[in-house]
Amino acid sequence: MNAVDSAHLGARPRTALPTTQQRSDGFAIAGRIAIYATLIAFALFFLAPLVVMLVTSLKPADEIRSGTFLALPVAPTLEAWSKAWTSACVGVNCIGVAPFYLNTFLITVPATVLSTLIGAINGYALTQVEFRGSRFIYGLLMLGCFTPYQGVMIPVARTLGFLDLAGSLSGLVLIHTIYGVCFTTMFFRNYFLDVPKELTRAARVDGAGFFQIFFAIMLPMSLPIMVVTVIWQFTSIWNDFLFGVAFTTGENAPIMVALNNIVNSSTGEREYNVDMAAALLAALPTIVIYVLAGKYFIRGLMAGSVKG
Amino acid sequence: MPEGRIYSPGHAVAVAGFGGGSRQVLTALAVLIPSMLAVGLFVYVFVAWTGVISLTTSRFAPDYTFVGLSQYFKLWANDRWITSVANLGIFSLLFIGLTVGAGLVLAIFLDQRIRAENAIRTIYLYPMAISFIVTGIAWKWLLTPDLGIEKLVRSWGFADFKFDWIVDPRMAIYTIVIAAFWQSAGFVMAIFLAALRGVDSEIIKAARIDGASLPEIYRSIVIPMVRPAFLSVIVILLYQALRSFDLVVALTNGGPGFASDLPTTFMFKYTFGRSQLAQGAASAIMITMTVAAVMIPYLYSELRHERRR
Amino acid sequence: MATLAIRNVTKNYGDLEVLRGINIDADDGEFLVLLGPSGCGKSTLLNAIAGLEAISGGDILIDGSIVTGLEPRERDIAMVFQSYALYPTMSVRKNIEFGMRVRGVPPGERRAAVEKVAQTLQLSSLLDRKPSQLSGGQRQRVAMGRALVREPKVFLFDEPLSNLDAKLRIEMRAEIKRLHQNLETTIVYVTHDQIEAMTLATKVVVMRGGVVQQVGRPQDIYDRPANLYVAGFIGSPPMNFIPADLTVEGERIQARIARNGAAPVAIDVGPITADRAVLAGREVILGVRPEALTEAGEAVRPGKVAIDATIEILEPTGADTFAVISLGGAAVTARCHPRAFHSRGPARFELDTASVLIFDPGSERRID
Structure with a gap:
């Protein structure tokens, strides 16, 4: 929200604070050690689940039974990964996560592109209208972002049925686009609000109309917020479970629904290494984005942080 | 120069709200309307719809028999x-x-x-x-x-x-x-x-x-x-x-x-x-x-x- | 190139009147400066001329035709903004030719026009750079180039120099003046800097609270400000305002400045006029430019009155030294030769009586 949306975490390191390096008594050194110990302990806490998943996914089934989760694999194998990809059982269908991966891309990519483009032009349009009540309308839009999906799920299900989109990928694209537009509009609006009004004025004096200004000037200069928005939307939609589980069935399920089904499949013996491999596969795209574009991801988090 | 128009107060009133970028504003509004309608429908109307269903006896499918707050x-x-x-x-x-x-x-x-x-x-x-x-x-x-x-x-x-x-x-x-x-x-x-x-x-x-x-x-x-x-x-x-x-x-x-x-x-x-x-x-x-x-x-x-x- | 006429223009935001019945005429080739403090309505007026803001009443005419309801693009104007408003993702060349591009000017023509303007403004070597790679002064030039290239009827400048440092500002000021002299275009220029107004304008409009205070040539406004506000706003250090009593002495009018513990200073301010006669026997405010009050020589020259006073503050500026004395209960600044005084204390000054102005404290107007 506004209190934090302009915050840049890559910010300057603090220089004004008295650091204990400037003091040399033992008390200060002990304090310094305590600070580092706390920070490292938390780092381990945050890393542990990922490491454990990775280690477990590389173990053969018997090693999971025999050792603890911290024990490194004695005979590491990628078998669980290949099984997760191609033949793990999602309900009664033992087809692995691969087809669901494809589903999720087919949902996520169009919904991300559509909601980002609509949000961009909406955000620009919102900065161009100032009339009595325009703030109120924006407020309604923002409140729309934060309406819990439980409140709309039953009508959405009925509507998708009515549109003959029930259980389909396009139905999910539609839903993700509509509910995503609130956020993308908010992102772009807040960004364009910081663009000096004189820029639009200069372009109008130069003779450009609304769409010329948008496409020739605003869109090119919104690249940073566009990256933030695309990452935000991609991550949210990729990680979605609620819409997927409510509005799709069987083979049209997105990855998170399929993953949950794999883990909770009651057929046969539990294969924890396959579960972990499947979970890592499901998390992989968003982790890759985080590693490659963490800065933009965090900026999106800060700007749209209210989205659960 | 069309002298007659210059000081006519009626003209001045008609002009207010035009020019000065009204076209820009109107285009912006036109751009916003579809999203407004979509959000209005998919958020506010749908929440109201959910509210209506909560006042009925619906079980498997909506059944609009109203039972108040029961x-x-x-x-x-x-x-x-x-x-x-x-x-x-x-x-x-x-x-x-x-x-x-x-x-x-x-x-x-x-x-x-x-x-x-x-x-x-x-x-x-x-x-x-x-x-x-x-x-x-x-x-x-x-x-x-x-x-x-x-x-x-x-x-x-x-x-x-x-x-x-x-x-x-x-x-x-x-x-x-x-x-x-x-x-x-x-x-x-x-x-x-x-x-x-x-x-x-x-x-x-x-x-x-x-x-x-x-x-x-x-x-x-x-x-x-x-x-x-x-x-x-x-x-x-x-x-x-x-x-x-x-x-x-x-x-x-x-x-x-x-x-x-x-x-x-x-x-x-x-x-x-x-x-x-x-x-x-x-x-x-x-x-x-x-x-x-x-x-x-x-x-x-x-x-x-x-x-x- | 064109004439510009503002007829009875008003602008309200709800109950707030930002412009109240503005009337201004600018001839072809005029350099019109709208001068005033922030919030006086000068930028609103400029935006209204540009078509960026709608007005509530009145009309704006360019070359005799009403443009009041037209969009900016239909008015054939160009504008230089305070923040320059360069399009950050476009190169200098693209910035300059953007207006022609949206108007559908063919590429060859665009290229030639850009080259010409770039030459005029010494931008030729910068054409492929992005605005972020330019210095403040270079950005300023690009902003001007973007306006010049279109050869519009009227140029609008919105405080174009206020973001430059002092030295660059003076250079660019001279450059704008040269451009105007070469191109002979009609320019409307908004500033709060009275020196810019003095140096650039062929006609200055002083505004305050949405009302035009005075319109005139810079020197006229300096010499004969219409009221206390204009008198105080123009000139640095500002005009001295000294309370005095007006009396009739035969056919002449005399102003008497009361002195604490000394005889009042009597100044002959000219023959009786009908307007001044009305004020006789009342307190008025004398307007005295600092340069009208200087150190006295051996003998008092004709047209001058000697004033003995104590120097309270000395402010050397190099070219002049300003001496602050107390006169008629007001702190009064005298512009003196740098070597005239070296320390505070008693000194003798002389006042040029012909340049003393008289203001009515009630209406604040200058009374001739």
């Missing part, structure tokens, strides 16, 4: 709903308290010219990129007694060690707190860190010259100055708690029994599992109203204080 009385007489609401209370309090506390401490610690600050921040924040389902699966694995932490500690020689919250109906809700804390603590740290970095360093210099110690500076100057960040963080976390759904499904699926259900999982199970549409709708309205009670005042104050241009 679905709500039925809901609040339902043990499962009461449990889920109580769980939400426990969960929200602990989750917010722990993440705010840890987030603030970590932010302050990280603000002490820490070596490898970037790496530490990256590690703290990555859980936010991961879906709740994956988080739930990872923690379920760690918390399952005969596989996870219990087994590990026993292997160290503490044969009587017990850590079976996830299968204990009284404790299961706390496992959700752990996983949710893991996911969000780094994010809260990031918000606080940004706020701390926004504090004018000259104020801190002044406090040092006044002779304040580092803890004193934080306690009496820096933390009060980042108070707005507390409000944002608490609202954000409360909102997140109210909407938590995926994590519960993946970690406990509301179990054992319904001991760790939240209102969101209750709503889902009644609506899609048990075909009690009207009950689901009534619970959905309760959730929506609670979120609205948190978000409306917050968004209102955010928008009011927004810089005017």
